[in-house]
Amino acid sequence: MYNVPKVKLGIVAVSRDCFPAELSTERRKAVVKACAEKGVEIVQADTVVENEVDIPNALKELKDADANALVVYLGNFGPEGPETMLAQKFDGPVMFVAAAEESEGNLKGGRGDAYCGMLNASYNLALRKLNPYIPEYPVGDPQDVADMIGDFENIARILIGVSKLKIFSFGPRPFNFVACNAPIKPLYDLGVEIMENSELDLFEAYNNHKDDPRIPAVVKEMEEELKDGNGYPGILPKLAQYEITLLDWAEQNKGTSEYFVFANKCWPAFQTQFGFVPCYVNSRLAAKGIPVACETDIYGALSEYIITCATQLPATLLDINNSVPKDMFENNKELFNGYTLTDLFMGFHCGNTPSCMMKNHTMKYQLIMHRLLEPGKEPDISRGTLEGTIRPGDITFFRLQGTADCQLRSYVAEGEIIDVDPKSFGGIGVFAIKEMGRFYRHVLIAKRYPHHGGVAFKHMGKVLFATMKLLGVEDVAFNQPASILYKDENPFK
Numbered sequence: 001m002y003n004v005p006k007v008k009l010g011i012v013a014v015s016r017d018c019f020p021a022e023l024s025t026e027r028r029k030a031v032v033k034a035c036a037e038k039g040v041e042i043v044q045a046d047t048v049v050e051n052e053v054d055i056p057n058a059l060k061e062l063k064d065a066d067a068n069a070l071v072v073y074l075g076n077f078g079p080e081g082p083e084t085m086l087a088q089k090f091d092g093p094v095m096f097v098a099a100a101e102e103s104e105g106n107l108k109g110g111r112g113d114a115y116c117g118m119l120n121a122s123y124n125l126a127l128r129k130l131n132p133y134i135p136e137y138p139v140g141d142p143q144d145v146a147d148m149i150g151d152f153e154n155i156a157r158i159l160i161g162v163s164k165l166k167i168f169s170f171g172p173r174p175f176n177f178v179a180c181n182a183p184i185k186p187l188y189d190l191g192v193e194i195m196e197n198s199e200l201d202l203f204e205a206y207n208n209h210k211d212d213p214r215i216p217a218v219v220k221e222m223e224e225e226l227k228d229g230n231g232y233p234g235i236l237p238k239l240a241q242y243e244i245t246l247l248d249w250a251e252q253n254k255g256t257s258e259y260f261v262f263a264n265k266c267w268p269a270f271q272t273q274f275g276f277v278p279c280y281v282n283s284r285l286a287a288k289g290i291p292v293a294c295e296t297d298i299y300g301a302l303s304e305y306i307i308t309c310a311t312q313l314p315a316t317l318l319d320i321n322n323s324v325p326k327d328m329f330e331n332n333k334e335l336f337n338g339y340t341l342t343d344l345f346m347g348f349h350c351g352n353t354p355s356c357m358m359k360n361h362t363m364k365y366q367l368i369m370h371r372l373l374e375p376g377k378e379p380d381i382s383r384g385t386l387e388g389t390i391r392p393g394d395i396t397f398f399r400l401q402g403t404a405d406c407q408l409r410s411y412v413a414e415g416e417i418i419d420v421d422p423k424s425f426g427g428i429g430v431f432a433i434k435e436m437g438r439f440y441r442h443v444l445i446a447k448r449y450p451h452h453g454g455v456a457f458k459h460m461g462k463v464l465f466a467t468m469k470l471l472g473v474e475d476v477a478f479n480q481p482a483s484i485l486y487k488d489e490n491p492f493k
Helices: 021-037 052-064 080-089 114-127 142-163 185-190 199-207 215-229 233-253 269-274 279-287 298-311 326-331 367-373 436-445 461-470
Strands: 009-014 042-044 069-074 094-099 165-170 193-197 259-264 316-322 344-349 362-365 383-389 393-402 408-418 427-432 452-456 475-478
Touching: 009 021, 009 052, 009 080, 009 142, 021 042, 021 069, 021 142, 052 080, 069 080, 069 114, 069 142, 080 094, 080 114, 094 114, 094 142, 142 165, 142 298, 142 461, 165 199, 165 233, 165 298, 185 193, 185 393, 185 408, 199 233, 199 269, 215 233, 215 279, 215 362, 233 259, 233 279, 233 383, 259 298, 269 367, 279 383, 298 316, 298 393, 298 452, 298 461, 316 427, 344 436, 362 367, 393 461, 408 436, 408 461, 436 475, 461 475
Parallel strands: 009 042, 009 069, 069 094, 165 193, 165 259, 383 427, 408 475
Antiparallel strands: 316 344, 316 452, 344 427, 362 383, 393 408, 393 452, 408 427
């Protein structure tokens, strides 16, 4: 996917000098074979790190292979000093994992004690102030380890992407929508660059693209994507001009960063000056791996990008918008099997969800903007949304947020979109998350999260949770089961 890092995994086996190095070597080869069987590409360094002098050779092998993420594999107990020094000197995300013993018939000459070695490794990692990825249970046979490496590949992609990301924002938030406004200082703590701009900068750039010769080709792309859902073909040239403007801006201003996203003000002056709503363009760029967050939601854009790196699928940003009516719940009980009414809500936005993530889609006008800006008239400046029902299936709701006191906090909640007609407007779907009612009250409300949430179109909780911890986010909330009370939750309710 465009705008997402390519992870090149490398694996180095380590061996303590009182254990046979061949044990680590053979176990490493078995892990690489298991990775290949699971479709996980990984290059192995021939050097087995037993002492400090082995480190330069291993690093050179990794560099020659263009490896940008490292698996340190304890095929046996491992040398705690050199193995953690290797992690310290490697320029990229690092994972530590250990080999399980293979057979009860080989626990004398072939016992590796990597289970024990991970403990000493963890102590040395702390001494060096390193925070590598260590799986929940970091010991396994080759198949187990290959699965863990698969998770690490997704985590590494996020870490690399965030470290080389630039966020472009245009315009301050409207007075009555300050909920997503948050300090940018935590972005610097993450290594994310931020370039804030005026709406006038964007308007000038847009006008400078009038009659751009690339516009017809982009219009044709849009027509092919929309097909019979092209409800307002007359607005496409303006939308194409806007899309080209954003992409040119990024290429001209990303500087030393490699990846970029946008957080753009999109109402109400946008419609009167630009003459359209930008939702469809936002959806198209998100499909390319370039999220464009609505309403200048900087942390929403970052959350979408993290999701995109994790899944290698387009993400969307939705309002955690409205409750599901009781009659809709009663009329679709067979589809809501296993969920209560308060487990359900509707995720909505004006029309920014990529068409590939929609069950159906049509180019329409934004009803709320139309009521506000051109009531009783034929839609004109409110045209440009991509409306329809968001496709059913597994999802993960996720957000990384900067707080008013410049701290980072996050939430992760897995669920699904139910195949029920929302009977409403915009890009919308009926979402189900277990214990959503309690999560809504004791996480989203109690911790002052804004109304926007990022949506990953698959279950990705494990990877997102682990990545937040690696980024130093201490408060990572999730939808706790009924048996576990939230802090300050009323036990007598």
